[in-house]
Amino acid sequence: MSESSTSFTLEEVSFEALKGWRDDDPSSLFAAMENCCRYIAEVKPYRTGSLGLTSDDLLGLRAAIMDAKQGSASEARTFFEQNFRPSLVRRSDGKCGFVTAFYEPEVAVSDHPDEEYRFPFYRRPDDLVDVDDSNRPATLDPSYTFGLLSGGVISPYSDRKAIDQGALEGKSLEIAWAKSKADVFFTHVQGSARLRYPDGRRGRITYAAKAGHPFSAIGKLLIERGEIEPSQISMQSIRAWLAVHPDQMDEVLWHNRSYIFFREVPFGDANEGPIAAAKVPLVAGRSLAVDRNIHTFGFPFFIRSESLRHLDDGKPFGRLMLALDTGSAIVGPARGDIFTGSGEVAGELAGTVRHDADFFILIPAKATARFVG
Numbered sequence: 001m002s003e004s005s006t007s008f009t010l011e012e013v014s015f016e017a018l019k020g021w022r023d024d025d026p027s028s029l030f031a032a033m034e035n036c037c038r039y040i041a042e043v044k045p046y047r048t049g050s051l052g053l054t055s056d057d058l059l060g061l062r063a064a065i066m067d068a069k070q071g072s073a074s075e076a077r078t079f080f081e082q083n084f085r086p087s088l089v090r091r092s093d094g095k096c097g098f099v100t101a102f103y104e105p106e107v108a109v110s111d112h113p114d115e116e117y118r119f120p121f122y123r124r125p126d127d128l129v130d131v132d133d134s135n136r137p138a139t140l141d142p143s144y145t146f147g148l149l150s151g152g153v154i155s156p157y158s159d160r161k162a163i164d165q166g167a168l169e170g171k172s173l174e175i176a177w178a179k180s181k182a183d184v185f186f187t188h189v190q191g192s193a194r195l196r197y198p199d200g201r202r203g204r205i206t207y208a209a210k211a212g213h214p215f216s217a218i219g220k221l222l223i224e225r226g227e228i229e230p231s232q233i234s235m236q237s238i239r240a241w242l243a244v245h246p247d248q249m250d251e252v253l254w255h256n257r258s259y260i261f262f263r264e265v266p267f268g269d270a271n272e273g274p275i276a277a278a279k280v281p282l283v284a285g286r287s288l289a290v291d292r293n294i295h296t297f298g299f300p301f302f303i304r305s306e307s308l309r310h311l312d313d314g315k316p317f318g319r320l321m322l323a324l325d326t327g328s329a330i331v332g333p334a335r336g337d338i339f340t341g342s343g344e345v346a347g348e349l350a351g352t353v354r355h356d357a358d359f360f361i362l363i364p365a366k367a368t369a370r371f372v373g
Contacts, residue, residue, distance in 0.1 A: 020318020
């Protein structure tokens, strides 16, 4: 593997070298891995990332996964030790990996607008098309994977400011209306939400598409302006700042031109997480969003962070996780977003995760020769 072409290398290590491995219980991953295998076999393979792990590499372990999923924590670790080989993802610039976290918010909404419920969640518009190398015009930046199709020509879609100012009004795209523009914005950042209607009904929305513009972190903007100290930046501190400065909310939110569209999905089991990019339910505390241009969904990562302690009662974070999602801000070989669960408590946990971490990818033993010498 060429470091210059991939900006990282893989360094094979032993399970004994993984701090915290012996204390972890990865048994809850088997159901999710089986769900991934079922999706691969019955629907379609996941897109192969540049690293080169394929859905076939995972599917080859399906029978062993089925046999192992009823075991204890010790038996679960033995399964991974027998069938996988861990490798440290080492960035070529020498920097450590980095983790943040996300959750599934619960938002109070109405299915019709009024003076209280004024801010819509939108479905994907019909004139928004996927863009790739086969149809991207020379004038559209290569980072754009969506665009506006009008008169046979593809161009950039409306951004957050234009949509907030009414670009989609009258197109009957509204799913529901929220009370707070901040609730809508942070649901865009999280990529899914549980909806709570006044009559007690519950619904769910999940990511369907985006307008195509790059993601720009408003937390970084507020730090650069001196509004929030770098050590204090979190989802909670950003929300608090927006609440105190409503006259500046639009300007700050419009800094992030990216805009997310949703689709409605059945509410399903309240104990299960939302169905995200891998098309299987996320597992709280065990699901990881990764850069899908590099990594392939369905594969395990052991994440170790000495400084991340509030997710494990003061102990350093060390868990085996499954790559099941992605996100606009999740870019790089050792960059991840931890799913903490659904609801307010999960949001409190997620909002303050910004920590250095080591990323160890678990490669199926039969495929190891392709990646490490």
